[in-house]
Amino acid sequence: MGLENAAITLGQNRTIMKSYWNFHKRQQNWFFSPNPKLAGATRRPNSFNSWSHWNSLSSSQKSTIASLAGFHYTASNVKKNKDHLDRLKKAYHNWEHTLFSVFWSNAGSHKIWLCNVFVGDSIYLYNKKSFTSANRHYYDPRQILSGQTSLKKRESYKEVSPGDIVVIGTGHVEIITSIATHMFADDGFCSIGAGRGSDSEGSGNGQVKCDGVFSSSVRELDNDNNTYYYL
Numbered sequence: 001m002g003l004e005n006a007a008i009t010l011g012q013n014r015t016i017m018k019s020y021w022n023f024h025k026r027q028q029n030w031f032f033s034p035n036p037k038l039a040g041a042t043r044r045p046n047s048f049n050s051w052s053h054w055n056s057l058s059s060s061q062k063s064t065i066a067s068l069a070g071f072h073y074t075a076s077n078v079k080k081n082k083d084h085l086d087r088l089k090k091a092y093h094n095w096e097h098t099l100f101s102v103f104w105s106n107a108g109s110h111k112i113w114l115c116n117v118f119v120g121d122s123i124y125l126y127n128k129k130s131f132t133s134a135n136r137h138y139y140d141p142r143q144i145l146s147g148q149t150s151l152k153k154r155e156s157y158k159e160v161s162p163g164d165i166v167v168i169g170t171g172h173v174e175i176i177t178s179i180a181t182h183m184f185a186d187d188g189f190c191s192i193g194a195g196r197g198s199d200s201e202g203s204g205n206g207q208v209k210c211d212g213v214f215s216s217s218v219r220e221l222d223n224d225n226n227t228y229y230y231l
Contacts, residue, residue, distance in 0.1 A: 003163040003231060006126035007175040007192045010034075010118065011206025015096065020194050020205050024112045028073040030064060030101040031114065035124040039136035040103035048092040051080055064101040065091050104137065115173050115195035116140045118206070119165060122175055123231070141173045145227060154228035157221040165229045166191060168218060176228075179221070180211050187211075188219045 001009075010016065019032040033041065042060040047053060054062070066075035069091035071084075078084055106112045120131040120138030131149070132138055139149045144167055154160055164176045166189070174193030181187050188211020196204045211219035218225075 001126065003122060003126045003165075004175060004177045004192075007118070007122040008177065008208070010122050010125055011192050011194075011208075013206070016099065016121070017194070017205040019101075020114045020117065022067070023106060024114065024195070026106055026112065028063070028067040029106060030060070030067070030073070030103045031117065032099040033102045033117070033121050033124075034098060034100070035102075035121060035130060036100050037124075037130045037136065038100070038102050038132065038138075041100040042103065043100060044095045044097050045092070049089055051085060054085075054088065060101065060103055063103075064095065068092075068094055113171075113195035115193050118192075118194035119173050119175060127231075141167045141169075141171055144173065144229065145170060149229075151229035151231065154230065157223075157226070157228065160189065160221055160228050161230070163230070165231075167227045167229070169225055172196075177208050178210075180219075186217075186220045186222055188221055191219060 016032045022028045023031040035041065036043065042058070042064060045057055045061055048065070062075045063073050065088055066078055067073045069087040071078050078088070104111070116138045123129065123131045130136070133143065133148065143149060144151060151165060154164065160176060160179065162176055162178050165173060166176055167173050172195070174191040176189045176191045178190045179187065180189055190208050190210035192206065192208045194205040209219070217223055
C-alpha cells in the first residue's frame with residue numbers, strides 16, 4: 001500500500017473527518033487520530049458503565065465521551081441521571097479503540113486548519129512513523145518548506161508521482177493520488193487532504209480533488225506555487 005492509498009483509506013473514515021471539522025469549527029477541542037504518539041493523545045478507557053467509572057476518568061476522556069454523546073466538550077452540562085449515563089455509555093461504545101482523541105490548542109486562526117494533520121495521519125497509517133517535530137506535533141507546511149523534515153524535494157515537476165506530498169503556496173499541504181494528463185491543456189494531478197478553506201461543512205475533507213481542463217491552475221504540475229516532496 002502506497003502513501004496515496006493510505007490517504008484514501010484515511011479520507012474514507014468519516015469519524016476522523018467529522019472530528020477534524022468539529023475541531024475546526026471549535027465545537028470540540030480535540031480530533032481523532034490513529035497515532036498514539038502525538039502530544040495530547042488520549043486513549044479510550046478500558047471500561048465505562050457507571051458514574052463511579054465516570055468520576056475516575058481523566059478530563060480528556062470525559063471531554064471525548066461527552067462530545068461524542070452530544071454534550072458540551074467540557075462536559076459541563078452532563079447531569080448524573082440515567083438518561084445522561086445511557087447517552088455517555090453509548091458514546092463510549094462508539095469510540096473506536098484504535099482511535100485516540102488528540103487535544104491541541106485551536107485558539108489561533110492558523111491552528112484550526114488540519115491539512116498537516118491529514119498528511120501526518122496518512123504517513124502514520126502508511127509506515128507507523130510519526131511525522132512530528134520535537135513537540136510531537138505534525139510538521140506544518142512552512143516547516144516542510146524550510147527543510148525541517150526528512151522529506152526529499154523533487155527537483156522537477158516532471159518527477160512527481162502518486163504518493164508525493166505537495167505544498168500549495170506556503171500554508172496548505174496535500175497528498176497526490178494520481179497524475180492527470182490532458183491532450184489540450186497542461187498536465188495536472190489529483191490530490192487528497194483536509195483543511196480546505198473553500199469547503200462547506202467540511203464536505204471536502206478526505207475527498208480527492210483533480211485538475212481539469214476548465215478548473216483553476218492550483219493542481220497543475222507546472223505551477224511555481226507548488227513544491228513537491230516524497231518520503
